[in-house]
Amino acid sequence: MTDRGWCRTGPHPAITAWAQAALPVAQHAIGASAEPWRCGGTWFVGVDALPNGPDGAVAGVGFPWSAxxxxxxxxxxGQLSVIRPGYPQPSPDESAAAFAFRQTRDAAHLDGLLPVGPDRRRMIREPHGWILGLPLTDILASPLVVWEGSHKIMAAALEAALRPHAPETWADIDVTQAYQAARAQVFDSCPRVELPARPGEATLLHRMTVHGVAQWQGSEHGYRIIAYFRPLLATVAEWIAAP
Structure with a gap:
């Protein structure tokens, strides 16, 4: 994963067994949730929606660590990211510019940087170790998209932005300008790669890999459901320093 910023594992029986056990639990959680669907009713964000245990087990099936x-x-x-046909659609809670970015750049972003304050300045408030995606449905439309090698550009830019400040203050440093400039560089220099995956496979991303979701294309029907895990690190300093 070091050079590309992502890797794929499987298919593996242990991952398949977990995905099969998680699917009905996920479907129930999605149906019972009061969370509104975004993007004109085509995207369920589903943060913390999967009721797995701290060990990752769900419905009595252990998490596939061995695979x-x-x-x-x-x-x-786990997050339950659900996409259905027609994604994305315009919605009142998203500006025209944001919707256009979702269409043309797959809403590309870096996890962990949250919009803070009335001006929505980006700060590293959720430093995580890695991003793991486990597909629960056999639908390949609207796959995960990554910019291969983008983690190297992001790591260098954010480290440079934080370096002048004391590490204990890094979670409160505005990195918006550095982030946006680095993302523009990513678009210019890193290949965009779609990563469709089926149940039984797992996709692992470096925590600083720029990624997004492709538009729904083709004639598939049903929901594309992926369970995502992003365990947090203790500090931003660890997030910056970890390989």
Whole structure:
């Protein structure tokens, strides 16, 4: 994963078993949720929506650590990212510019940088170790998209932006300008790669890989559901320093 910023594992029976157990639990959670769908009713964000245990087990089936290139850690409740046909559509809660960016750049972003304050300045408030995606449905439309090698550009730019400041203040440093400039460089120099995946496979991203979601294309029907995990690190300093 070091050079590309992503890797794929599987298909593997342990990942398949977990995905099969998680799917009905996820479908129930999605149906019971009061969370509104975004993008004109085509995207369910589903943060913390999957009721897995801290060990990742769901419905009595253990998390497939043995099939993954990861050391076991305590896990948060998984995100259930759900896309359905027509994604994306315009919506009142998204500006025309943001919708255009979603269409032309797959809403490319870096996880962990949250919009803070009335001016929505980007700060590193959720430093995570890695991003793991586990598909639950056999639908390839609207796949995860990555900019290959983008983690190297992002890491260098954010480290440079934080370097003048004391590490204990890094979570409160406005990195908006550095982030936006680095993302523009990513678009100019890194290949865009679509990563469709099926149940039984897992996609692992470096925490600083720029990624997004492709538009729904083709004639597939149903929901594309992926469970995502992003376990947090203790500090921003660890987020910057980790390989």
């Amino acid at each position: 993954l290139p990861l050391a076991p850690v305590a896990l948060h409740r």
